[in-house]
Amino acid sequence: MPDQRASPHSDTATTMTAPRPEQTCADDARAEVLRVLVVDNDPAARTVARRVLEDLARGGRTVDLRLAPAIEDARTLLSGDSEVAVVLIDMALDAEAGGLGLARWLRETQGNRETRLMLRVPHPDRAPDPDTVVHLDISDCRCAPEGRDTGLHTSLVATLRSFETIRALARHRDRLAAWTHTLEHRVAERTRALRDSERRLRSILDAPMLPIVILSMAEGRVLFANDSANQGLGLFATRHDDAIWCDPEDRDRLFERLRLHGRAGDFEAQIKTHAGHRSWALVSAITMTFDDTPSALLSFSDISGRKAMEEDLKRLATTDPLTGIGNRRTLMDQGDRELRRARRYAGALSMLILDIDHFKRINDGHGHAVGDRALKAVVAVCLHQLREIDILCRYGGEEFVALLPETPFESADRVAERLREAIARIAVPVVEGQPDGAVISFTVSIGVAAPRPDDTTLGDVLERADAALYAAKQAGRDRVMGKA
Numbered sequence: 192m193p194d195q196r197a198s199p200h201s202d203t204a205t206t207m208t209a210p211r212p213e214q215t216c217a218d219d220a221r222a223e224v225l226r227v228l229v230v231d232n233d234p235a236a237r238t239v240a241r242r243v244l245e246d247l248a249r250g251g252r253t254v255d256l257r258l259a260p261a262i263e264d265a266r267t268l269l270s271g272d273s274e275v276a277v278v279l280i281d282m283a284l285d286a287e288a289g290g291l292g293l294a295r296w297l298r299e300t301q302g303n304r305e306t307r308l309m310l311r312v313p314h315p316d317r318a319p320d321p322d323t324v325v326h327l328d329i330s331d332c333r334c335a336p337e338g339r340d341t342g343l344h345t346s347l348v349a350t351l352r353s354f355e356t357i358r359a360l361a362r363h364r365d366r367l368a369a370w371t372h373t374l375e376h377r378v379a380e381r382t383r384a385l386r387d388s389e390r391r392l393r394s395i396l397d398a399p400m401l402p403i404v405i406l407s408m409a410e411g412r413v414l415f416a417n418d419s420a421n422q423g424l425g426l427f428a429t430r431h432d433d434a435i436w437c438d439p440e441d442r443d444r445l446f447e448r449l450r451l452h453g454r455a456g457d458f459e460a461q462i463k464t465h466a467g468h469r470s471w472a473l474v475s476a477i478t479m480t481f482d483d484t485p486s487a488l489l490s491f492s493d494i495s496g497r498k499a500m501e502e503d504l505k506r507l508a509t510t511d512p513l514t515g516i517g518n519r520r521t522l523m524d525q526g527d528r529e530l531r532r533a534r535r536y537a538g539a540l541s542m543l544i545l546d547i548d549h550f551k552r553i554n555d556g557h558g559h560a561v562g563d564r565a566l567k568a569v570v571a572v573c574l575h576q577l578r579e580i581d582i583l584c585r586y587g588g589e590e591f592v593a594l595l596p597e598t599p600f601e602s603a604d605r606v607a608e609r610l611r612e613a614i615a616r617i618a619v620p621v622v623e624g625q626p627d628g629a630v631i632s633f634t635v636s637i638g639v640a641a642p643r644p645d646d647t648t649l650g651d652v653l654e655r656a657d658a659a660l661y662a663a664k665q666a667g668r669d670r671v672m673g674k675a
Contacts, residue, residue: 223358225254225351226274230293231281231311232260240279243347254351262289269297275306276354277330277347282312291319294327304328305357307350311343401490406432408446408478408485415481424491425465437461437469445476449487453478459498462491471498511585513563514570522584522592526649529582529596530642541603543593544638544656545569545610548668550589557621557631565633568617576610592653600641600675607637607671615669636663639673 225247229240240256247254257275259265262284269275278297282290290310297303310332312318318332330353331346402420404413411433416426424435436442441460448455458474473492480486509521517525526542533540547553547569554562566589573583573593582594593610595603611634618630638660642652655674663672 223253223355225252225276225354226257226272227254227347227351228257228259228265228268228275228278230259230262230265230278230284230290232284233281239343240347243344246344247348247351262293265293266296269301269303269306273301273303273306276358277307277309277350279309279311279347282310282317291323291327294329298327305354305361307354307357309333309346309350401492402426403488403490404432405479405481405486405488408449408487411442414484414486420491423464424462435462437463445474446487449476449478459494470495514567514585516570516574517582517584519584519586522582522586522594523649525582525584526594526652529594530646530649530652533596533642538597539599539602539641541595541598541600541606541639541641542652542656543595543603543607543610544586544640544653544660545573545591545593545614545635546637546660546664547589548634548636548664550633553631553633560623561619561621561631564623565617565619565631568619569614569635572613572617573610576606576613592656600639600673603639603641604671604673607639607673611635611637611669611671634669636660636668637671638663639671641675 227240227244229237231237237258240258244254244256257268259268265278265280269278278293280290280293284290294308294310297306297308307330308327309330310319312332312334315334319327319329323329324332330350333342333346400419402423403415403417404420404424404426405415406412407414411431413426413430413432416424420426426432426435432442433439438461441458445455445458445460448458454477456475458476460472460474461469462472464470471494473494474489475492476487476489478485478487481488509517509524511518529540532538547565550562550565553565566585569591570583570585573591577583577593577595580596582596584592584594586592593606595606598606614635615632618626618632620626621629621631638656638658640652640656640659646652659672659674663670666672
């Protein structure tokens with residue numbers, strides 16, 4: 192039996208709820224409670240409503256049936272509940288426009304366009320005109336005798352279905368509106384963020400700092416260049432970048448690295464400035480798309496000062512500070528290279544070791560300043576006598592080593608004799624700047640050696656040359672001795 196309990200709004204308004212079958216929740220529409228309000232004081236109408244309720248309950252629907260015997264009761268119920276699916280109004284109630292008044296109140300005053308309206312008129316003459324039916328969106332209008340049979344049942348079921356369709360469309364509309372609003376909001380945010388990013392990027396790129404250019408990957412055409420690139424490198428849009436590279440192979444290596452890895456950092460290259468000067472630059476690059484063109488963004492940091500310092504450090508590490516020629520480290524590096532080359536191409540190579548005779552007497556008798564001038568004089572004479580391809584290094588103290596590429600042992604012996612004679616003619620002023628004053632002269636002893644097939648390093652050749660030098664010293668100095 193239907194459950195009957197008194198409405199809080201009226202003694203005669205009754206809420207009747209059908210027995211609810213077990214729900215699966217598989218279908219939200221079927222799980223929704225459908226509220227039907229019957230505004231009618233005719234017991235026969237209630238009987239039809241109950242029958243509809245029971246049929247829908249057996250079909251797995253949950254329907255909440257409410258009865259209002261008067262128009263005011265209906266207004267009270269509808270004021271507190273905007274989720275009513277169908278209102279069935281007996282037009283015989285409150286004859287003067289009561290039923291239509293309730294319909295107008297619901298549509299126009301309450302703004303409710305979803306609830307479906309069904310009218311029961313006592314006579315066809317009481318039916319509203321077509322314009323009113325359309326304006327108030329009335330779903331069904333039938334004469335009272337028809338309300339006692341299955342016609343009302345069929346119409347009520349169809350009206351409930353139309354309500355569900357309207358409600359579903361409304362939900363989709365609301366979801367679509369919310370989604371559209373969210374999408375518009377996100378698009379606006381992204382657009383604003385993109386504009387901000389573009390402004391920031393433009394400010395960064397145009398700032399008076401590093402030269403920055405964007406080049407097309409295919410042809411190296413300049414697509415963008417900031418002010419620093421314009422002024423410092425002479426790069427501007429439509430120009431090609433080949434004008435700035437001192438060595439075109441540097442550009443090829445950079446772009447090959449970009450094609451393989453998409454970025455390149457700490458790439459050192461020499462570039463030409465707008466004024467035509469050469470400078471060292473540290474190039475950082477990354478691939479990108481600019482105006483739908485595969486491109487690369489390059490920034491240039493001037494490292495000329497750093498490279499100059501590196502060259503100074505390298506020179507200090509490999510050069511004798513007093514005489515300006517290579518030191519022992521340079522001798523070993525270049526000597527090993529010359530030894531490998533001589534073996535690879537079956538060429539000749541010879542080595543001379545020169546030692547100033549009694550050099551300690553010069554330092555002790557005249558001072559280290561005179562000794563330093565004597566060392567410089569020996570270097571000057573040797574450089575004058577030797578070829579450009581020959582390598583002269585200070586081995587330590589008063590000892591010097593000369594490497595003679597493409598020179599066999601016999602020829603090296605003659606070169607050594609020529610050096611000995613030239614050095615013996617040196618006259619070093621005791622007082623600097625007074626060549627007509629007291630001078631000192633000295634001699635050198637020279638050991639000569641050449642590589643052997645079983646030599647593994649330059650040290651093996653040095654050892655024999657040093658032994659030859661020792662033999663020259665033992666034989667009375669101021670002479671040349673050799674070990675082939």
